Amino acid sequence: GAVVSQHPSWVICKSGTSVKIECRSLDFQATTMFWYRQFPKQSLMLMATSNEGSKATYEQGVEKDKFLINHASLTLSTLTVTSAHPEDSSFYICSARRRGPGGNQPQHFGDGTRLSIL
């Protein structure tokens, strides 16, 4: 169990385009979903934390208007990169925490989305 599906896995698009990435927890309800960005040969950088039905909490330095996050249900969160530019090219990974007792649930990760802006 604890499968997280992320779609699409690879996107190539022109500068100025908006791109939406979906993150779904397939077999569990996720109280919280996280969005990360990973640069080559580097660790994951947390961009934002989203809780179902409430506004996302963005990390310092992440532009809210640039990276729109919607967490409409306990199984779906979306990240929209608005007016994408080449510097937004990166590997974006989502994760979800299972709804359950206690605070020690691990995060379960999607397979990531490789975004390339031309």
Added chain:
Amino acid sequence: AQSVAQPEDQVNVAEGNPLTVKCTYSVSGNPYLFWYVQYPNRGLQFLLKYITGDNLVKGSYGFEAEFNKSQTSFHLKKPSALVSDSALYFCAAMYNFNKFYFGSGTKLNVKP
């Protein structure tokens, strides 16, 4: 500030030999500790976690990790490495039941 350190960018080991990937964490509070593995162009896969109790935690694929409070370490270990274990490994600490802090990652190379 909370942080996680993985002092080795890369670890090389021969197949069949034991492996250790090191991780230390900052001492603020009592974090929950996790290990994840990442294969190329994939997300992270959960290996194991330490919450409380026995200091030696066993996880997936024969991996285990030892929690050492006095050294604030949580090193990942495996008695006998496989070529298929070659991947990127991340240590993470969770504070306040929510936010994860990831280490910088260690690339494990297992040579036949």
